[in-house]
Amino acid sequence: MPARRLSLADRLIQELDRGLRTVAAANVSARPFPDQGVEETVHDQAARKHAAALMRVNHAGEIAAQALYHGQAMAARNPEIRAQMLAAARDETDHLAWCERRVRELGSRTSLLAPVWYAGSFAIGVLAGISGDRTSLGFVEETEQQVAEHLDSHLHELPPGDERSRRIVAQMKADEDRHADEARSKGAMGLPRPVRALMRRTARLMTRTAYRL
Numbered sequence: 001m002p003a004r005r006l007s008l009a010d011r012l013i014q015e016l017d018r019g020l021r022t023v024a025a026a027n028v029s030a031r032p033f034p035d036q037g038v039e040e041t042v043h044d045q046a047a048r049k050h051a052a053a054l055m056r057v058n059h060a061g062e063i064a065a066q067a068l069y070h071g072q073a074m075a076a077r078n079p080e081i082r083a084q085m086l087a088a089a090r091d092e093t094d095h096l097a098w099c100e101r102r103v104r105e106l107g108s109r110t111s112l113l114a115p116v117w118y119a120g121s122f123a124i125g126v127l128a129g130i131s132g133d134r135t136s137l138g139f140v141e142e143t144e145q146q147v148a149e150h151l152d153s154h155l156h157e158l159p160p161g162d163e164r165s166r167r168i169v170a171q172m173k174a175d176e177d178r179h180a181d182e183a184r185s186k187g188a189m190g191l192p193r194p195v196r197a198l199m200r201r202t203a204r205l206m207t208r209t210a211y212r213l
Contacts, residue, residue, distance in 0.1 A: 022066050022096070023114045029097035030090065034171040035164035042106070047159035052108035053211045054154050055165055058172065059099035060111040060210035061147060061203075064121035065092045068143065071125020072136050081133045084182065088140070091175045098168045105164070111210045137188035142196055144180035146203060148173050
């Protein structure tokens with residue numbers, strides 16, 4: 001028998017479940033941890049606190065990325081684009097697991113505002129998806145370019161010698177660069193300058209807040 005087509009209510013319940021699991025449950029990585037086999041070298045308390053805050057910011061960013069991709073996948077018109085969004089979201093699940101474990105190792109916690117990051121980003125993702133697949137792909141390309149820049153800055157901000165965190169961030173950056181390239185190859189449409197500027201301001205606000213909360 002053919003699979004039953006999900007109603008809008010079914011899909012919303014499915015997405016609510018996915019969101020709750022992303023925010024509240026321990027995420028599991030499908031790939032090996034990039035810092036596997038690297039010894040802990042960060043022992044100074046101030047350095048550990050700073051590194052943990054940076055990785056908390058990265059974890060919050062991955063919560064938002066999950067939500068964006070799921071929102072865009074839900075609204076995508078083209079099944080191929082939907083599959084691409086969901087595949088990218090699976091990479092972000094790995095990132096979540098890596099960042100969460102590293103934050104715990106450094107003696108800290110993930111952002112208290114994770115539900116807010118997820119809900120707001122999911123809504124943005126749906127709006128991007130509704131605007132059309134090429135615009136949605138353009139949103140992916142711009143988002144991932146900005147995220148890659150942010151991760152590159154963290155590679156320089158992490159405490160000297162924190163190779164465990166640095167390995168994680170470097171692999172995340174490689175994945176985000178690949179997502180941007182894939183979106184571009186599928187016909188991503190460039191976003192207007194005011195939209196790109198608004199995205200940067202929103203990202204800065206989230207970064208500053210997640211660093212502390």
